[in-house]
Amino acid sequence: MKTIYIYVLNSLADWEIGHITAELNSRRFFKEDAPSLTIKTVSHSRQLISTMGGVKIAPDCLVEEIEMSERSVLLLPGADTWNEPQHLAIVDIARQLLATGGTVAAICGATVAIANLGLLNEHLHTSNGLEFLEMFCPTYRGQHFYLDQPSVSNNKLITAGSAGGLMWTKQIIENLNVFEQDTLEAWYNYFSTGNTSYFIELMQTLPSA
Numbered sequence: 001m002k003t004i005y006i007y008v009l010n011s012l013a014d015w016e017i018g019h020i021t022a023e024l025n026s027r028r029f030f031k032e033d034a035p036s037l038t039i040k041t042v043s044h045s046r047q048l049i050s051t052m053g054g055v056k057i058a059p060d061c062l063v064e065e066i067e068m069s070e071r072s073v074l075l076l077p078g079a080d081t082w083n084e085p086q087h088l089a090i091v092d093i094a095r096q097l098l099a100t101g102g103t104v105a106a107i108c109g110a111t112v113a114i115a116n117l118g119l120l121n122e123h124l125h126t127s128n129g130l131e132f133l134e135m136f137c138p139t140y141r142g143q144h145f146y147l148d149q150p151s152v153s154n155n156k157l158i159t160a161g162s163a164g165g166l167m168w169t170k171q172i173i174e175n176l177n178v179f180e181q182d183t184l185e186a187w188y189n190y191f192s193t194g195n196t197s198y199f200i201e202l203m204q205t206l207p208s209a
Contacts, residue, residue: 001036002176005066006075007090007110008041013078014053016107016162019169019191020075024178029187032207034178042066044086052079063089070101073176078108078162091117098157105158105172107151107165112136114159120145124154128161166192180205 004024006017023029024039043049043059050056066072074097076090091113094104098119106114111127114120120133120142126149127133133140150164153171160168170188173179179187183205190198 001038002071002073003067004037004039004073004075004176005042005061006039007063007077008043008049008051008057008059009077009079009081009084009087010049010051011080012049012051012057013108013162014051014055016160016165016168017075017077019166020172023169023173024176027178029183029202029206030178031180031183035176037176037178042090044089063093066093066097068093068096068100068102072097072100072102073172074102074104075172076104076106076110076113078110080109082109082113087113095119098155101156103156103158103172103175105160105168105175107160107168108162111159111161115140115142119157120159123157123159124152125157125159126150126152126161126164127159 024037040060041057042061042063044063046059048056048058074094094114095117098104108128115133115137116139124145124147126147130143130146151160151167151171158168158171170184173184186198186202186205190202
């Protein structure tokens, strides 16, 4: 069983994780033999956090309770508070998790947090722009690994800019191997274009269709 840890912090950007949390929790498009998943919110304390949209979240567990395993997946959403010192612990966990063979997916402001630890100096990656990383991370040296794309997956590190949440979700789902490939392509095509023919195609890929 894989465990999906979603790091929650004040000012979390709700929209960036909306697609991935909905699909993993509902399992509505999962393939028949999809592996079992457990989803946990994790934070630096047990206190309620308030998202950018004002939603209150009570963390399920603490940073130190994360299982360091190749079966663990850590999602780091964007937020305006990543520069606060209490978040250094989860960034170090991200480094350790990648070294262990686990998966780390960071989006928007979280890419700066992992860049400050040097993780983007050795992986293909993206963010809100190369200038964004250089502006907010003086120690960043990964310029020639930067790709100007909505989301980039490389060696179990998945990064995205604030507008790349849909592609980021697609790459996380692909990494987890919980959708059939034709389901995933139809899902992405529908939600990225709004073309209803892709919705029909999506329905036709499901086991009950």
